[in-house]
Amino acid sequence: MSMQTGLATSTTQLRTYAPATDVSVAAPAPRLEIARAEPVAARRNPRTEPGPVRLIIIALAIAFLSIFVVLPLVVVFASAFSKGIVAYFAALAEPEALAAIKLTLLIAAISVTFNLVFGVVAAWAISKFEFTGKTFLITLIDLPFSVSPVISGLVFVLLFGAQGYFGPWLQAHNVHILFAVPGIALATIFVTFPFVARALIPLMQEQGTQEEEAAISLGASGLQTFFRVTLPNIKWGLLYGVLLCNARAMGEFGAVSVVSGHIRGETNTMPLLVEILYNEYQFVASFAIASLLAMLALITLVAKTVLERRLDEAEVPDGD
Amino acid sequence: MAIEVTNIVKKFGSFAALDNVDLKVADGELLALLGPSGSGKTTLLRIIAGLDWPDSGEVAIDGENALSRGASERQVGFVFQHYALFRHMTVFENVAFGLRVQPRAIRKDEATIRARVKNLLDLVQLDWLANRYPSQLSGGQRQRIALARALAIEPRILLLDEPFGALDAKVRKELRQWLRSLHNEIHVTSIFVTHDQEEALEVANRVVVMDKGRIEQIGSPGEVYDNPATAFVHGFIGESIVLPVDVAGDAVQLDGRPLNIPALGAASGAAKLFVRRHDMAVGPAGTGALEGAIRHVRSFGPIQRAEVALAGTEGKTVIEIDAPRDRELQAGEIVSLQPRRYRIFAAQG
Numbered sequence: 001m002s003m004q005t006g007l008a009t010s011t012t013q014l015r016t017y018a019p020a021t022d023v024s025v026a027a028p029a030p031r032l033e034i035a036r037a038e039p040v041a042a043r044r045n046p047r048t049e050p051g052p053v054r055l056i057i058i059a060l061a062i063a064f065l066s067i068f069v070v071l072p073l074v075v076v077f078a079s080a081f082s083k084g085i086v087a088y089f090a091a092l093a094e095p096e097a098l099a100a101i102k103l104t105l106l107i108a109a110i111s112v113t114f115n116l117v118f119g120v121v122a123a124w125a126i127s128k129f130e131f132t133g134k135t136f137l138i139t140l141i142d143l144p145f146s147v148s149p150v151i152s153g154l155v156f157v158l159l160f161g162a163q164g165y166f167g168p169w170l171q172a173h174n175v176h177i178l179f180a181v182p183g184i185a186l187a188t189i190f191v192t193f194p195f196v197a198r199a200l201i202p203l204m205q206e207q208g209t210q211e212e213e214a215a216i217s218l219g220a221s222g223l224q225t226f227f228r229v230t231l232p233n234i235k236w237g238l239l240y241g242v243l244l245c246n247a248r249a250m251g252e253f254g255a256v257s258v259v260s261g262h263i264r265g266e267t268n269t270m271p272l273l274v275e276i277l278y279n280e281y282q283f284v285a286s287f288a289i290a291s292l293l294a295m296l297a298l299i300t301l302v303a304k305t306v307l308e309r310r311l312d313e314a315e316v317p318d319g320d
Numbered sequence: 321m322a323i324e325v326t327n328i329v330k331k332f333g334s335f336a337a338l339d340n341v342d343l344k345v346a347d348g349e350l351l352a353l354l355g356p357s358g359s360g361k362t363t364l365l366r367i368i369a370g371l372d373w374p375d376s377g378e379v380a381i382d383g384e385n386a387l388s389r390g391a392s393e394r395q396v397g398f399v400f401q402h403y404a405l406f407r408h409m410t411v412f413e414n415v416a417f418g419l420r421v422q423p424r425a426i427r428k429d430e431a432t433i434r435a436r437v438k439n440l441l442d443l444v445q446l447d448w449l450a451n452r453y454p455s456q457l458s459g460g461q462r463q464r465i466a467l468a469r470a471l472a473i474e475p476r477i478l479l480l481d482e483p484f485g486a487l488d489a490k491v492r493k494e495l496r497q498w499l500r501s502l503h504n505e506i507h508v509t510s511i512f513v514t515h516d517q518e519e520a521l522e523v524a525n526r527v528v529v530m531d532k533g534r535i536e537q538i539g540s541p542g543e544v545y546d547n548p549a550t551a552f553v554h555g556f557i558g559e560s561i562v563l564p565v566d567v568a569g570d571a572v573q574l575d576g577r578p579l580n581i582p583a584l585g586a587a588s589g590a591a592k593l594f595v596r597r598h599d600m601a602v603g604p605a606g607t608g609a610l611e612g613a614i615r616h617v618r619s620f621g622p623i624q625r626a627e628v629a630l631a632g633t634e635g636k637t638v639i640e641i642d643a644p645r646d647r648e649l650q651a652g653e654i655v656s657l658q659p660r661r662y663r664i665f666a667a668q669g
Binding site for chain 1: 369370371390391392393394395396397398400402404405406407408417418421422469470472473
């Protein structure tokens with residue numbers, strides 16, 4: 001605001017003083033401004049590099065991305081279809097492949113649901129309340145990001161394995177966690193936990209509690225406040241978190257590999273099956289499954305871009 | 321509905337936001353809570369609304385204990401400083417919110433809700449904005465929508481937290497008068513919080529002046545302006561000339577020189593003399609309690625504002641006085657000053 005006023009004033013001064021032939025006390029300052037502002041701007045924009053430099057930088061970026069991102073992606077699809085489209089679909093129709101796809105979808109559904117609920121709860125607690133240990137909780141949420149996925153899987157082996165803390169008890173009660181769906185789900189939930197909470201915390205912190213307070217003072221119950229005010233305000237952030245959570249849940253390899261036991265047709269998820277098939281020289285089958293995961297990645301990418309745009313829109317309007 | 325607040329104490333850690341506050345608000349009043357930031361006025365308002373809870377004390381709305389009910393059951397209209405409009409709802413849906421969340425048993429049918437929202441939007445003169453979103457409104461419009469939304473639940477009392485705080489000066493002035501006339505129209509007991517004395521004096525029937533979690537004075541705008549109960553109120557409301565004086569019996573001294581004015585019952589010892597700028601009568605040298613040289617005169621409207629360096633203080637004490645323009649004052653002139661009305665309060669600490 002004050003800058004604008006300042007600019008306006010100096011422009012007026014320019015008009016007043018510029019034609020004067022004698023140098024009055026006030027005149028030099030505006031004159032200096034002319035000298036500085038116009039010719040410099042005309043010569044070169046300081047933020048733009050000269051043409052050749054720009055070209056080199058852009059070319060480098062494109063070359064790098066082509067080699068490390070586009071090329072592998074092309075290879076995946078090329079290998080998947082190398083024996084023709086029939087072989088491709090035949091590979092996907094194998095019972096083992098179908099089982100892996102089903103298991104992956106099931107695990108993703110379980111961990112997304114779980115993280116949806118607990119992510120919202122954690123983000124809610126952190127952004128709307130003050131309590132001791134809050135910083136610790138935030139650090140804890142980030143833990144799965146900083147721990148190697150293999151370790152994450154190993155933790156569950158140590159807890160639920162035959163020699164683990166709960167192993168004997170579980171065996172006695174005939175409960176199967178490790179090398180079964182519950183173990184894979186637990187490991188996946190662990191590694192994907194931060195996504196939803198991380199997407200929501202900044203959003204909810206920025207929005208504050210005033211709208212909720214307004215809703216309550218207008219007679220809304222806690223549930224009404226959540227579903228009519230809080231949830232609509234965070235829905236894009238929530239979807240964003242769910243999207244990333246889902247992508248990771250389907251693609252997780254390390255943690256799942258440790259707890260799955262690789263039982264064919266039972267505890268192999270898609271990423272695990274890709275590796276197994278590849279090691280058995282079944283390249284078409286391996287790359288066919290990999291191509292599904294690659295497609296998932298592409299869809300996620302597009303959806304992410306769309307959501308990011310919606311998120312920006314949702315945040316901007318309330319500027320007053 | 322009448323509001324009665326008794327012995328409210330609220331601490332945030334070791335900081336006492338409210339320190340034994342008592343307040344009675346009569347039915348249909350328009351009351352201002354006035355004080356500097358940190359005086360506890362917003363906390364008091366939030367406690368009445370049920371958005372905060374006191375550590376001890378009682379709040380009664382219309383004779384019944386309000387603390388036994390949550391904010392959603394108190395039927396209190398609350399207007400937030402930053403409006404807190406629901407950003408994902410249209411103006412219409414914002415105003416309708418309070419009606420739509422009512423328990424099914426007493427919820428009105430859609431046609432009644434629509435009619436009521438329309439009435440409220442007419443009342444705040446913004447019916448043409450019904451389908452806009454809050455982000456498309458100006459600050460003043462948002463404020464009026466927030467008010468309409470609060471009125472939709474037919475509140476027993478209306479609470480406004482710095483209602484004009486985030487608006488620019490001109491809109492503020494318009495909304496002030498508008499709020500006054502709206503209150504005359506609907507007569508709901510209202511309390512608004514402000515740090516702007518002009519706003520409080522202009523809009524409210526009664527003003528409650530607060531400082532450091534305590535109520536300093538309650539009175540009509542005239543009373544708090546003309547008869548401030550404490551040094552804080554005198555200094556906070558209206559422009560005052562403050563001079564450090566010594567009181568001995570009924571005599572008042574400034575820098576060791578006697579001032580020819582009675583002490584008005586102030587206790588002996590160090591004290592402060594408060595005079596309104598326009599309550600300082602200017603006369604020829606040698607006729608008043610104080611004397612000084614005029615250093616600078618600015619004339620605007622009906623008054624001339626003069627800077628006077630008081631004699632006997634080596635020109636260190638400079639005060640500003642407002643004089644009528646019946647006789648133009650000149651810089652350099654020696655004049656005498658006689659307080660027409662003044663208050664003396666014992667100096668604290």
